[in-house]
Amino acid sequence: MSTDELSDRLRSLAxxxxxxxxxxxxxxxxxxxxxxxxxxxxxxxxxETIANWIEHYGVNANWLIVGRGxxxxxxxxxxxxxxxxxxxxxxPVIERMNAAVRCLQQAKASDEMIQKAITTILDxxxxxxxxxxxxxxxxxxxxxxxxxxxxxxxxx
Numbered sequence: 001m002s003t004d005e006l007s008d009r010l011r012s013l014a015x016x017x018x019x020x021x022x023x024x025x026x027x028x029x030x031x032x033x034x035x036x037x038x039x040x041x042x043x044x045x046x047x048e049t050i051a052n053w054i055e056h057y058g059v060n061a062n063w064l065i066v067g068r069g070x071x072x073x074x075x076x077x078x079x080x081x082x083x084x085x086x087x088x089x090x091x092p093v094i095e096r097m098n099a100a101v102r103c104l105q106q107a108k109a110s111d112e113m114i115q116k117a118i119t120t121i122l123d124x125x126x127x128x129x130x131x132x133x134x135x136x137x138x139x140x141x142x143x144x145x146x147x148x149x150x151x152x153x154x155x156x
Contacts, residue, residue, distance in 0.1 A: 003041040
């Protein structure tokens with residue numbers, strides 16, 4: 001994925017939501033100048049920033065990162081109530097992506113490696129299976145195997 005493709009999607013997101021770039025920067029928890037570098041295709045945002053936009057606006061991670069699928073997970077983003085996902089309304093795919101990011105960060109993976117891992121996760125046929133995360137009581141070691149093997153591969 002090129003930074004130009006992401007730039008186009010960020011512009012489209014701002015237009016659809018009818019918000020300015022400063023508002024998107026705040027939602028992503030980045031400075032206005034950092035956001036400007038994303039929009040101009042000079043830099044790719046960190047995965048935490050992307051996760052913030054996904055969680056804040058209900059953006060479809062697949063659409064934002066790789067340009068596939070609808071822009072929003074459920075309904076139009078312009079009429080979404082920008083919920084504070086306090087345990088209610090959390091997207092399980094976002095939760096899995098955040099867990100993978102944390103795991104890879106602990107393994108000292110670069111931002112580029114994390115971006116590639118998330119893109120790989122979203123492109124995989126198993127992405128649909130990520131829609132229902134296990135509870136801690138029922139977590140299966142095989143469900144966590146991809147994240148564990150990614151962390152091992154990065155640490156080598």
